[in-house]
Amino acid sequence: MSALSGEELDLLEAIEHAPILDRTLDWAAINSGTGNLDGLAAMADRLAHAFAALPGEVRLVDPAPVEKVDGKGQLREVGHGRHLVLSVRPEADHRVILTGHMDTVYAREHPFQSCTWLDADTLNGPGTADMKGGLSLMLAGLLAFEQGTPMMGYDVLINSDEETGSLSSAALIAQLAQVKLAALTYEPGLPDGSMARARPGSGNYAAVVTGLSAHAGRNPQDGRNAVLAAGDLGLRLAAGIRDGLTINPARIEGGAPNNTVPDLAILHFNLRPRSPELAEVARALLEAAVAEVSAVHDVHIHLHGHVSRPPKPITPKTEALFGLVSKAAADLGQPMRWQDTGGVCDGNNIAACGVPVLDTMGALGGSIHSPQEFMIASSLDARARLTALVLHRLDRGALHA
Structure with missing residues (x-):
């Protein structure tokens, strides 16, 4: 880590693996399938308590109404959970947005409800990679970032309906993304550390x-x-x-x-x-x-x-953000690749607002949306360090200089 400054080393020293993993296991034990409103409420409360450790205001925002065609061809309203928003230093000249989702694809009745260690570093569990591990490491990275003397502000948005298209949170995403310097979204990275580049609509x-x-x-x-x-x-x-x-x-x-x-x-x-x-x-x-x-x-x-x-193309601003993140990763000994993908996420919505976004900042893992979903546990603190370092360098003007 010779490329890191003394100030950066001090920030990263506070990040520990065990608390991030413990939170991930605790949150993965809560079924928060998109349609499980009780589970989403429990998850939102747990997240609100955890993110209250950061400065700023935590609030839970009611979902926008959403209608769906039922089996009789009629439109019916579909219930969704509330979305968590944290705003820190809203008066700052430069601000970023970090996003994630609390919902999973596993319904209350789904048989996949518990975690199992496949080996010392591979955890099989519902939502561990997608994305309760990502939420936990995001929090750890923000807490470390706040140990310095930050001037940059940020919003955190954790929605309850990403897995079904973010229809009840799309307007909130667009509102919070406005005039942001950059965005980080905590979808899982691939096991080799690869990140998603362009995405279709x-x-x-x-x-x-x-x-x-x-x-x-x-x-x-x-x-x-x-x-x-x-x-x-x-x-x-x-x-x-x-x-x-x-x-x-x-x-x-x-x-x-x-x-x-x-x-x-x-x-x-x-x-x-x-x-x-x-x-x-x-x-x-x-x-x-x-x-x-x-x-x-x-x-x-x-x-x-x-x-x-909408389709998420790659712009010069996106290239610049990836350059910043990949340099930070290399300085941490986490070299990464960037490749196009067929999947979509809230990064698409953010990019449509003209904001550069890197949307696979979460834990490394794979087989998501299946009972074989797994997370690489050692990536939790590694990616938390990457979050803290990227935020610190954004705060010091690495992107807007």
């Missing part, structure tokens, strides 16, 4: 197809088969896949008894454009497919959804 849709019921034996010609139309729509959308644009028809709901022409079907699908131009291509493709299927099958199609996470 993402949109989740539900196409509600309304046909006309009829007897499947006596007069099927009088019916308008909604399931058939939904299947045709899915095939037409899949035919639009091209380089830089993926479309995934994922599920068809609805239908009717075997002796009835079904008059309702709901096609759920996801699309991911790599650029704003491809997002426009996708929009035109959707409009054309819906019009064609509606005409061919004589059905009505209502499309619900939008690209909620």
Whole structure:
């Protein structure tokens, strides 16, 4: 660590592995699946208490209303947990934002609920990498940063709905990201330390197809088969896949008894454009497919959804931020790579506000969103040191000089 100054070494000395790991284990024991409102409330309380150790104001913000198409093709409101916001030195000339999420993909009823050590450094557990370990090390890095003489301000946002697209927190993300110097988001890094570079956009849709019921034996010609139309729509959308644009028809709901022409079907699908131009291509493709299927099958199609996470391109400001972070990592003996990924996260939303963001600052791990999820425990204090050092150098003008 010869490249570190004496002041930097003093900051990093306060970071210890055991407290970060203990918090991670404690938080991973709380089921906070996006739909488990009781679990999210418990997690928010635990986080509010922990982050109160930092200067500034901690508050819990109510989620914005969100509607979802149900199995009957009707819009219904979906409940979400509250979001945690911490604001420190709001009057500072230069401020950054750090973000993470308290929700996981594991529902209250999911069998994956406890942690198991696979070896001395590999912890298998729900949300350990994605991202309760990241939240814990973020806090440790901020506490170390505050041991110096910081002048830079920051906001911390920990939302409750990232795993389902951040629909109830998108406006809050945009509000807090405004005029920030930079952003750090605590999605997990890959086991070798690699970080995510460019990301595609993402949109989740539900196409509600309304046909006309009829007897499947006596007069099927009088019916308008909604399931058939939904299947045709899915095939037409899949035919639009091209380089830089993926479309995934994922599920068809609805239908009717075997002796009835079904008059309702709901096609759920996801699309991911790599650029704003491809997002426009996708929009035109959707409009054309819906019009064609509606005409061919004589059905009505209502499309619900939008690209909620814009594509995240790499800008010169993003390159500069990665340069700062990769230099800090190298000075700590943590060399890293930067590679494009097909996943999306709140970093997409922040980048859309014109703020450079590095969105894999969390613990190293893998197999996320599965019962094989694992976290590399030694990365907790390593990444906490990286957080503290990056914040310190941002505070000293490394990015805005």
